[in-house]
Amino acid sequence: MMPKDDDRRSCPHLPELVSEGDIRKRVGDLAAAIARDHAGGEPLLIVAVMKGALVFLADLIRRLPMPLEIELVSARSYRGAHRQPQVEILDDVGSLQIAGRHVLLLDCVLDSGHTLTALREEITARGPAALKTCVLLSKVRPREVAIEPDYVGLEIPDVFVVGYGLDHGNRWRHLPYVAELPKACTSGEDGR
Numbered sequence: 001m002m003p004k005d006d007d008r009r010s011c012p013h014l015p016e017l018v019s020e021g022d023i024r025k026r027v028g029d030l031a032a033a034i035a036r037d038h039a040g041g042e043p044l045l046i047v048a049v050m051k052g053a054l055v056f057l058a059d060l061i062r063r064l065p066m067p068l069e070i071e072l073v074s075a076r077s078y079r080g081a082h083r084q085p086q087v088e089i090l091d092d093v094g095s096l097q098i099a100g101r102h103v104l105l106l107d108c109v110l111d112s113g114h115t116l117t118a119l120r121e122e123i124t125a126r127g128p129a130a131l132k133t134c135v136l137l138s139k140v141r142p143r144e145v146a147i148e149p150d151y152v153g154l155e156i157p158d159v160f161v162v163g164y165g166l167d168h169g170n171r172w173r174h175l176p177y178v179a180e181l182p183k184a185c186t187s188g189e190d191g192r
């Protein structure tokens, strides 16, 4: 759904929660840790969760020195700012060549834990040689399903965030920083 004109007027600028500089630093730290753990090994297969991890993926891979391949999957557990209890995996993970591969599952934000857990199970069922998980942002809140990612960029409060690939109603992904989306900017509508 297109944002209303009202939204554009009332939300011209969102204050930053995580700055561009902090994101850059932590993406560099994550890349260094991932490179250290995968030095001299098999090519890494990065499976990134679209569309939210789009910008994170683009920045991270340019900091990784080793051979790697990329696959994209789409999943969603939100409609707008409202949590959905179930994760929809929108691509057939079965079409990916996972067996025997060293896989890194990448998402932008960890919230309830459902998305990462569902995708981890889908990938595990396809027999990877190794599977690790990485999120740029982890919300400080109780998980609905227990999952501890192998790599975490930054912890953030339990608020709805946009920017750096994350959207509301497919808007705001282009912000170079992460911002909390004020309730007034969600207009209580389904954001997709």
Ligand code: 5GP
Binding pocket: 049, 052, 075, 076, 077, 078, 087, 107, 108, 109, 110, 111, 112, 113, 114, 115, 116, 159, 160, 161, 162, 166, 167, 168
């Ligand atoms: P979980 O399944 O852990 O509850 O949520 C992870 C997924 O929900 C992410 O892949 C992301 O698409 C979406 N999500 C979770 N929190 C936020 C948020 O604060 N902002 C946005 N834009 N998406 C979120």
Ligand code: MG
Binding pocket: 078, 080, 167, 168, 169
């Ligand atoms: Mg979304």
